Amino acid sequence: MEKDTRSSLFGSFFGYFIAHSTIANLVLVLVIVLGFFSISKLRSQFFPDVVIETISVSVNWSGAGAEDLDSGVVGYLEPSLLELEGIEKIVSRSYEGVSRITIDFVPNWDMNKALDDVKIAVEEAQNLPDDIDEIDVKRRVWRDRVTNIVFSGPFTVEQLEKYSDEFLQLLYKEGITKTTSRGGMEPIVRVVVPEISLLKNNLTLRELSNAVSVGASSRPAGETKDGLARLKAGSEKTRQFDLAEITARTSSSGESIKLGDISVISIDESPIVEFFKGDNPAIITRVDRGPEGDAIKIQERVEALIDEFQLDMPETLTIELSGTRTEAIKNRLNILISNGVVGLILVLFFLFLFLNAETALWVAVGIPAALFASFSLMYLIGISINMISLFALIICLGIVVDDAIVVAEHADYRASSLKEDPYNAAKNAATFMGLPVFTATITTILAFSGLVLIGGRFGSLIADIPYTVILVLLASLLECFIILPNHMFHSLKNSAKRVRWYNVPSRKFNENFEGFKNRYFRKFIKLNLQYRYLSLVFMLSLLFCSISLLVSGDVKWRFWNPPEIGRLTANIAMVSGAERRDTLVMLRELERANKKVSEEFEKENGRNPITFQISQVGGNEGRGIAGVENKDKDLLGSFTIELIDADLRPYSSFTYLAALQDEVNKSSLLETISFRRWGSGPGGDGISINLAASDTKNLKEAAEQLKASLAPYEEISALEDTQGYDKTEYIITLTDRGKKLGYTIDNIGRQLSDRLNGIEAVTFLKGNKTGKIIIELDKEDLKGDFIYNAKVRSAKGHYGSLSDIVEIKAQYGFSSVTREDGQKIITVTGQLSEEDAEQAELVKDRITNEILPAIEDDFGVVSSVTGLAEQERRFLNEALIAFLLCVLGIYLTLAWVFASWSRPMVIMLIIPFGLIGALWGHYVYGIALSMFSIIGLIGMTGIIINDSIVLISTFNEYKKKIDSIGAIINATCDRLRPILLTTLTTVFGLAPLLFEQSRDAQFLKPTVITLVFGLGFGMLILLIIVPVFIAVQNDLYRYYKSFTRFVVSARLNRKNGWKNLIYFSIFLLGVVAIIFTQVIFSFEYFFIPFTAFVCLGLFYIWYVYIKQLQDRVFSFRKPTL
8 A cells, every 4th residue: 555655656746747848848958058057167187186185384493403303393293293183194204404294184174173283282292492493384285287387598597587577477467376486596695704703793693693684674663643654664675785784783882893894795696496408598487276276277378378478579489388287188088078979879879779769869868968967066066077077977878878768668668568658658667667766776876985985095086986976877867757757758659650760770670679589588598597506506607717817817906007197207416525517417418318218219119209308407306306305406406308198109108217217327426316207196106115113223224225125126216215314413512611611502502503504584575586685604614623613602702612612423314304103214115117017016025025024024123015005905995895885785775675685685696796797808908907997896886786676676576476487587588678778878888998099098997897898798697697596596495494394393293393403403503612612722723623514414414304305204385485
């Protein structure tokens, strides 16, 4: 009664939309209009933004070494920070004079609260040094590079800077404000003071700096009472003449000592960082976007402004873009769009082949309707058009029509076979198929929802897949039950009048299909059910055979294969004592080597591989060399090249980089060179190993040994660690004489730090640039044995030589100290080429099983594999949890729908058989399993059972009228056409991507292979195995009832009933006793006696059962299913 009432309610709902065409069409038009509006607003990008919420804490302590900062600052700050809520990871790095603590928070954490919590924790920290500068706590602003604008030509740096500044003004007018310029002049005013001048005038550098700070800067002093004018105290002084007039000190006689009298003032305007394009200087302006920025639109505006700007510029001025994203984004999105269009055509072909033209048309309308509806929802929740979301839409091309196919096909069946009028056929089809269609959609949504549970960077990367699929499926339900029934009513009404010419192919095909189904397929199902146990054993054997492909290594595993972007860098660091010109010589060698290698590749392949190159002196590019933070900038450099698109060359960027490495002649003054290639998306270094211990020196020795062990492997490049040697450290201890003279360690330390490092007294603006006034000691006073002869002043105003008041001990220090979550670590990193997946796995195994255990034993450190391997472990663990939860959710949903605990098991047993097609597909294509294979498997879990749900729903209806075997046969034959059609549309919607040769789409192929082969073979297996499962379930139910009577039914079996019950109880007690004995005593050979007891016990019970049947002392009654 309740079911009839529910059916009546849904029938009335569907009937309303069938009867009111205007409402149904209004919904359709509204969905399409909103979709058109939304798609123009959607941002386009390559990958979804992976935004990590971070707060940084910076502490400056002038003159302190890395280890001093680590023990004296980080050691006191980190314990209070680790107690805060929502923290995912804390990493601190201490360099000379500064410590930076980076705090990563879990996704979706309240970052305003987090910022307040960090500030409070820092303020409450105790035992921090008194002379540290103000601690800076700020939330990191996320940015992503759009492009670099490179100005170059036969001009001076000042001229290029002028052109760059003019162009920046154009960018600002267009609202492009996230820009950074490098390579320009940086005004620095140096006030150099000889030590003798300080001694004569009883001054310290700090006092002199304070005098300059007061005399050379202006400060707000309020405003007049009427509010019409502001007051400023002082005026900015940056010219040599003005600075020379500043009073440094007033003597006891009242005489003013001028700054110009005791120092040499010079203005140095030269670029600290220089860029070169060949022999010409260059300036780079980087253009970034925020989380809401559209990379394509920003770059298009930049390109338009360049075209306009160059009209008024000299012809010799070259303005070009490097590190661009737009072309890559457009090309890769076009790849997916073109494949999606081909897939859509194939989907439409099968729709018009299996269904009459009117029905196929209205089913096909569901594709744009659902897609446009999903565009609106994507815009509302902030999903962009990118490789991941667009791929999810392609996945949905075939899935989105599955609901409509089932309802439309059933309406056509009711009209043609059951002779219902068009109105009732459309209404009853929607009503009858409503529950199975809704259930199938929910199970698919549950499967893809599991992907949302995967966290980390890769979880953020793939998050657009489940969200997009869920939005499309919800939109398809809207179209299937509100719009489609009305259109089916009109379609059936028109087709009932006469057979139209355009329906002839479909009618002929379906006539032949019906003949095939009745003559061959029905016989096959009968034969399959007759030998169901043989079929079951065959399918299980096929499943185990398929799994053996993975176990044996015939199908390999490669977690992440990022699309390469063809950008290569070589960062260099010269030895201490080298000069800027030595760095430039090494860069010229890199340019020479690159020219030779590119010519060889061009000769061999017919195309010049280089599209852009630039050299840099004064810094590293991208991720710089670790441990050079305190090195003189003149000793650092980089060489960057960009290759042609990967589809235009038969070799990888790794191959080119290896050839370049072999060609380079290393200078004798070269300390370190690090070659690196770049890929798209998140991830990390292929080799990333943390070594943890309390002793920094021991850690460094372990890191050096680890790098030496990894160096022989050709697959590993760019090996480095995060802790480099720095410079000599002097440890000073105050003597008794020094204490009597009034000296303190803190006072001495501040004076030495000021003398060695100089003091930044004032910062000022000069045009668009920030200048500095630096007070420093004459370099002549810092040479030789300065540390022993330096004169320092006591609190009483007396000067003394350092060697007379302190004991000095020299040792070699480290440039940085790193902690992670409070533990002192060194990280050894490198790039691992995975072009040969088997060899890469072999290298990883040797690192884990041979190299790291040896390092741990030799040095007493604790090692952990991090980077990409750490993210891989997290992804797989969370993917397993997501899979189990989605399977549980699907099971509970099916149990609720079918009001049965056993029936859902029959439906879900098909899931592991989807592995057969997926694994063989990877084997045939020679593609390794990857994280995208896992995504495909989780998604396939929900899709592959949809046809099972509809099949078993139909079986349940037939079972009410006929016997179980007949119901199985009729249900399987009746659902053959919709099962075949839904599978073909899903498979062929994705199939074009199987033949895509572009390297940019290769990382998506594992998902495509998993779904195409998994669902394609899954359909064939479903038609064989699901009927077998239903029949076997029927058999098991009969055996269960029979065995229950055998064991416990004394009434039916008076002679042996209680005896059988005792036999079975003893058997169960024996099994439990053996298990408890194993738990308590932990026998080494537990498995052998346990297996023997179980097998013998079951054999004896079965023997007794058969014996009693033969003696006719036990009755067997056949129950109904």
